[in-house]
Amino acid sequence: MAEKQKKAHAIMISMPYQGHITPFVSLALNLASKGIAITFVHLESVHHKLSKPHHKPDLFSDARQSGLDIRYATISDGFPLDYDRDLRPELYWTALLQTLPSYVDEFVGNVIRSDPHSLHFLIADTVYVWPAAVARKYNLLNVAFWTSPALVFSLLYHLDLLKERGHFLREDDEAEIDYVPGVGSLRIRDLMSSLSKRGDVTGNYLFKAFQEVKKADFVLHNTVEEVESDTLSALNRYQPTYAVGPIGFSGTSNVAVSKSLHAEVDITKWLGSKPAGSVLYVSFGSVVQTSKGVIGEIAHGLRLSEVNFIWVARAHLTASGDADVLPAGFVEEVEDRGLIVPWCDQISVLSDPAVGGFLTHCGWNSVVESMWCGVxxxxxxxxxxQPTNRKLVVNDWEIGIDLGDAATLDREGVAEKIRILMSGDASERFRREAGKVKQMVRDAVEADGSSVNNFHRFVIDLDKKLRST
Structure with missing residues (x-):
């Protein structure tokens, strides 16, 4: 078979968390719409959770019926299917990093042997440490996909600098960091928890992962060039870098694929009964856990604020594992203006005219979706x-307000911040700035927008390198 007739084939493996799965699925659809074959690999545990609410044995069956070449496969993470991976997410994550590489190695080898006529390449989550070794073993091009902002990537990329200057694992420090290429001034409190907290198990692991990512052939970023231009420009000096976000809103494929790990409650009717801009949406994402005390202060703050709100109070919201973490009597006291749900379609909520603000843990997917909707x-x-994402939202883009941290949180302060965001002069300023960012983000995925052009450039560069190696 002539080289030019061989089809490019991506083997894609994400971290098994909602904030990583969502952009990975969108990237797969976008690449397939460009004629690239995809083998999308989920962990068996993730597939089990996805198939339960959506009742589909193959998550990409509709995509294939529309003509996209997306194959679907599962691999083990080395744990029993009934093991509760959400109860202690950091412990599971640490163990996963040790058990998964051998399963991936075996899977990739089997795929290549079963299809010797394709031009295989690897697209893996940047936080994994094994992609460079697997790519080298099987002579594959290695594409790293980074699902957080470029600022976070750059800080991890330059961990050696932070260590040299004594800013690695320095807690409660307002010291200024102003020497990272392409990154403006920030403080220790703005660093990711793995870089600023002693005892965080992920810091040294991420250092190793980012030593490995420097060996990648290409790096894709789920961000927008216009909102992180200096950082992206500096990173592009090291290796080919492409800002292609927000990937979930970009591309030509309109195929719906199940991404949510939880069954969603339809709250459209409830939102329809509320005035425009009057509802505060509250969610701490799909993974992070906080204390029952924090939940209590936020609940009382919501009560004192007297605003309408929707609160996603999912299972395992606290590390205690308690099913009921809300204060006694809270639900009854706020039932006329508050709705408590276990999960919902976040983008449809943020898109609703009734929603005027978002109390968020600042996971990147949540930040991007809020930017997209101008909330x-x-x-x-x-x-x-999340602390670094907050810095972007509050200090760089000025589209949000800082609630503080668990040590300083109190209900009166929560209520005051809610009122500031939801009404008055400051609220108008936040909404105006959010509208400007919304326009930049949406322009990026329009025809001839920066993310569309970057994605097209990546596909061309990838094809050239695949056929030259």
């Missing part, structure tokens, strides 16, 4: 990249 935010980061 200003109240930021309460808990862990991972």
């Amino acid at each position: 200003p935010m109240i930021c309460f980061p808990v862990t991972y990249d």
